Amino acid sequence: xxxxxxxxxxxxxxxxxxxxxxxxxxxxxxxxxxxxxxxxxxxxxxxxxxxxxxxxxxxxxxxxxxxxxxxxxxxxxxxxxxxxxxxxxxxxxxxxxxxxxxxxxxxxxxxxxxxxxxxxxxxxxxxxxxxxxxxxxxxxxxxxxxxxxxxxxxxxxxxxxxxxxxxxxxxxxxxxxxxxxxxxxxxxxxxxxxxxxxxxxxxxxxxxxxxxxxxxxxxxxxxxxxxxxxxxxxxxxxxxxxxxxxxxxxxxxxxxxxxxxxxxxxxxx
Amino acid sequence: xxxxxxxxxxxxxxxxxxxxxxxxxxxxxxxxxxxxxxxxxxxxxxxxxxxxxxxxxxxxxxxxxxxxxxxxxxxxxxxxxxxxxxxxxxxxxxxxxxxxxxxxxxxxxxxxxxxxxxxxxxxxxxxxxxxxxxxxxxxxxxxxxxxxxxxxxxxxxxxxxxxxxxxxxxxxxxxxxxxxxxxxxxxxxxxxxxxxxxxxxxxxxxxxxxxxxxxxxxxxxxxxxxxxxxxxxxxxxxxxxxxxxxxxxxxxxxxxxxxxxxxxxxxxxxxxxxxxxxxxxxxxxxxxxxxxxxxxxxx
Numbered sequence: 001x002x003x004x005x006x007x008x009x010x011x012x013x014x015x016x017x018x019x020x021x022x023x024x025x026x027x028x029x030x031x032x033x034x035x036x037x038x039x040x041x042x043x044x045x046x047x048x049x050x051x052x053x054x055x056x057x058x059x060x061x062x063x064x065x066x067x068x069x070x071x072x073x074x075x076x077x078x079x080x081x082x083x084x085x086x087x088x089x090x091x092x093x094x095x096x097x098x099x100x101x102x103x104x105x106x107x108x109x110x111x112x113x114x115x116x117x118x119x120x121x122x123x124x125x126x127x128x129x130x131x132x133x134x135x136x137x138x139x140x141x142x143x144x145x146x147x148x149x150x151x152x153x154x155x156x157x158x159x160x161x162x163x164x165x166x167x168x169x170x171x172x173x174x175x176x177x178x179x180x181x182x183x184x185x186x187x188x189x190x191x192x193x194x195x196x197x198x199x200x201x202x203x204x205x206x207x208x209x210x211x212x213x214x215x216x217x218x219x220x221x222x223x224x225x226x227x228x229x230x231x232x233x234x235x236x237x238x239x240x241x242x243x244x245x246x247x248x249x250x251x252x253x254x255x256x257x258x259x260x261x262x263x264x265x266x267x268x269x
Numbered sequence: 270x271x272x273x274x275x276x277x278x279x280x281x282x283x284x285x286x287x288x289x290x291x292x293x294x295x296x297x298x299x300x301x302x303x304x305x306x307x308x309x310x311x312x313x314x315x316x317x318x319x320x321x322x323x324x325x326x327x328x329x330x331x332x333x334x335x336x337x338x339x340x341x342x343x344x345x346x347x348x349x350x351x352x353x354x355x356x357x358x359x360x361x362x363x364x365x366x367x368x369x370x371x372x373x374x375x376x377x378x379x380x381x382x383x384x385x386x387x388x389x390x391x392x393x394x395x396x397x398x399x400x401x402x403x404x405x406x407x408x409x410x411x412x413x414x415x416x417x418x419x420x421x422x423x424x425x426x427x428x429x430x431x432x433x434x435x436x437x438x439x440x441x442x443x444x445x446x447x448x449x450x451x452x453x454x455x456x457x458x459x460x461x462x463x464x465x466x467x468x469x470x471x472x473x474x475x476x477x478x479x480x481x482x483x484x485x486x487x488x489x490x491x492x493x494x495x496x497x498x499x500x501x502x503x504x505x506x507x508x509x510x511x512x513x514x515x516x517x518x519x520x521x522x523x524x525x526x527x528x529x530x531x532x533x534x535x536x537x538x539x540x541x542x543x544x545x546x547x548x549x550x551x552x553x554x555x556x557x558x559x560x561x562x563x564x565x566x567x568x
Contacts, residue, residue, distance in 0.1 A: 144403075163401050184400070201398055225295075225372050225418045226400050226409055228336040233402045245337075262398050 002059030003027075003081075004034070006052040008066035015041045015090065016051065018064070019073035023081030023100075027058035041072075069109055075102035078119060091128075092135075094121040097145060110154065111135060116164065117144040120237070126151030129173065132166050132183075133159035142166070142183060146237055155192065158185045161202065167234065167243065177204045180263065184230065188243065191265075199256040199263035205230075205246065207269040216255035216265060223248045227266070270564060273536050276546040277563055282434045282528065283551035284559040287316070288353045289429025289519045290383060291344040291376030293329060294365055299339035303328070305368035306341035309360045313345070314466045317485065321356035322346040322431060322517050324463030326376075335374045336418070342376045344463045346431050346517045353425060354383040361419070362389045366410070372418040375405075377519065379424030386419035426519055430559050433516035433524035434550045435531050436474065436492065441543030442510040446470070448535060448542035449512045455534040459527040461519040471513040474550065489550075507545060521559055528561050533568040 004026055016039045020026075026034050035054065040046030048054065056063075060081040064074060067087030075083040076095040085093070088106035095111065097119040107125035114130065115138045127149045132142030133156060140162040152170035160179040167186045174192035177185055180202040190208035197213060205227075231245035250266040270277045294309070296302040306325050313323025326342040334340035345360070347353030365373045366389050375385060386408040390397045393410040399421075400407045406421040435452065439445030453469030456462060464470075479487035490496050491503040492511045504511065514531060518524035535547055549563055 144401075165402065182399070182401070203400070222415060224409075224416060225336050225338075226407060226416065228338070229407060229418070230400070230402065232335060232337055262396070 002057055003061030003063065004054055004056045004058055005063040005065055006048070006054055008064070008068070008071075009051060009053050011068065012046075012051055012070045014044065014046070014070070016046065016071050017041050017073050018071055019076035019095075021048070021062055021064070022075065022078050022083070023058075023060050023062050024079070026062060027060075031058075067106065069107070072109070074104075075100070075121075078102065088125070094119070094147075095135075097121070107151070108149075112149075113142060113145070113147045113166075114138070115140070116142050116147070119145045121145070121147045123147075123149045123151070126170065127153050129154035129156055130159050131157040131168075132161050132164065133157070140181060148238065148241075152189075153187070158183065158202075161185070165230075165233075169243070172206065174210070177202060177263070186230075186243070196256050196263060196265050198259050200260045201262045203263070204265045205250075205268065206265075207267065209265065209267065212253060212265070213256060215258040216253040217257060217261075219252040219254045219264075221249050221251050224250060224252075224266070272567070274540040275536060275544055277532075277567065278546065278548035279564060280549050281551055281554070281563065282432070282549035282561040283554060283557035284430045284432035284434075284524060284561065285557045286427075286559070287322075287346045287348065287429045287431040287517065288350045288425055288427050289344060289346045289377070289517070290350075290353050290357060290423055290425040291326065291342055291519075292357070292361065292365070292385065292423055293334055293340045293342050293374040293376045294368075295329075295334045295336055295338040295340035295372045295374070296368065297338060297370040299328065299341075301368065301370055302339050302341045305365050305371045306343045308368065309343055309364040310465075311364070313360075314471075316346065316348055316431065320347070321353060321360075322463070322465040323356075323360065324465040324469075324517070326461065326463055327457070335420075336372055338372070344376070344461070344517070344519065346429055346463075346465075350381065350383055350425050350427060357423070358384065358388040361385065362392070366392060366412070366417050366419075369414055374420045375423035377424035377426065379426050381425050381427065382422040383425045384421070385423040386421045389417070389419055392417075428521070429517070429519050430521050430524045431517040432557060433518065433528050433559070433561055435514045435516075435528060435535070435563075436511055436548045436550055437514070437535060437539070437544055438504060438508045438511050438546040438548070439539075439543040440507045440509050440545055444542035445510050445512055445544060448539045448544050449514060451538050452514055452531040452534050455530040456514065456516060456527045459518075459523060459530050461523040462527040463517050464514055465517060466513075466515055469514060471515055472510075474511070474513045477552065503548070505545070509543075513550065524559070525561055525566060528563075529566045529568065532563065532566055536568065
């Protein structure tokens with residue numbers, strides 16, 4: 001693996017938009033042009049060279065060193081290669097990704113992986129609200145790919161999500177899977193209040209729910225083959241970091257019956 | 270040429286290009302995976318009469334299947350991808366969907382795909398849901414013992430081969446059957462192949478055509494020992510019976526490997542069981558695209 005390293009030289013005074021810093025893009029232009037790429041979000045029009053010391057050779061990886069939560073849209077629109085974030089990431093990291101990998105070694109802000117359709121995002125810390133969600137103008141939230149969060153996730157994870165998998169080792173906030181159309185959200189430590197509001201299809205998996213919406217029906221305890229497939233999929237994707245395989249028997253709550261009701265909340269304990 | 274007391278004819282097996290596909294059938298136990306697979310393979314001996322040639326390729330350990338349960342790989346061969354897809358749809362719908370605890374996955378990975386769960390999913394009457402993981406979509410169809418899970422598509426190859434064969438002649442019928450069973454067991458170990466006839470063995474080899482109008486095939490009189498003296502017989506005076514092993518494979522190499530394994534076995538065990546000669550069926554080389562010369566496949 002080779003690539004450029006962007007080391008933040010001082011704490012940014014404004015929010016920065018790093019959506020242009022993808023391995024493919026920075027490798028396609030001369031370094032002098034890379035230094036002139038606009039990352040500012042105010043009329044001061046900050047360039048890469050104003051805030052980052054750049055080293056290394058262009059390749060299939062870029063590394064952001066000294067990153068803070070003011071660095072937004074890291075790895076946005078990524079379709080190949082890897083973006084490593086040493087530190088925290090701001091809003092919209094991995095937004096609208098189609099492939100590749102974003103590896104955040106700290107916390108991530110809101111809208112992590114919003115409208116992502118492929119690729120993988122890993123967060124060592126926790127993530128803000130609306131993981132895999134959507135922003136105005138998007139038809140759906142996440143439509144593919146895998147997001148793994150080692151810490152906790154904020155409210156409304158998977159808002160209007162259609163496909164893909166979000167795995168949270170910690171706890172998931174309130175209103176997870178709101179307006180969800182498909183896909184899977186799996187938390188190891190449970191959901192906050194009212195998951196699956198207006199859930200059409202899709203699967204929420206966790207050991208507990210703080211408060212279950214009244215529009216979910218208890219369908220009983222079941223041994224679901226599809227959970228074996230999901231466990232195996234995670235094993236293939238994550239190897240040694242994969243979660244423990246899901247238990248054979250889960251309690252299924254079908255809903256949201258306020259809408260088509262083909263979704264499910266599966267409680268593992 | 271005689272090896273270990275068994276005559277090997279200087280001839281070849283003539284085989285045909287086919288479309289080949291497959292599924293992995295899993296269940297709670299190997300017993301039920303096997304039951305589903307055997308049921309699906311039923312009435313799947315000859316593509317001419319059955320619409321497809323179907324058989325079990327191998328059994329799979331839990332760690333080898335998509336859902337971590339015991340499984341069986343079933344291969345299905347047809348004249349064309351369309352006819353194979355139709356046969357697959359009806360066989361899966363009637364034999365796998367109905368079998369307790371079963372699930373069904375793609376058994377062939379190839380660029381060209383045909384529907385697998387695309388038909389059976391409608392059994393769910395609108396209650397079916399899909400789960401897509403990366404590029405693979407699984408259908409979950411509610412059934413009375415839980416859910417029937419089936420992958421949306423499976424792969425199909427159009428350079429598969431049907432009709433590799435060995436004709437084994439012997440002077441003792443029970444011994445010949447035992448020796449031929451050993452051949453089938455050896456071929457079963459060759460990946461990507463099946464022997465679609467009952468127990469892998471055909472006792473009614475056929476020739477093209479018949480004296481009767483409408484019959485496209487009839488008994489292979491030249492190899493019927495009881496007709497010796499009445500027809501231009503291919504069997505010698507010591508031959509009591511002839512058994513045939515027909516082999517289908519996902520590739521020409523697989524069929525050749527299977528024939529090689531079969532020949533090796535018959536040379537090892539045949540003589541003690543009364544096997545006197547091995548030959549192969551062909552149509553003069555004018556009909557089939559694939560020719561497997563016996564003497565080139567000897568161990």
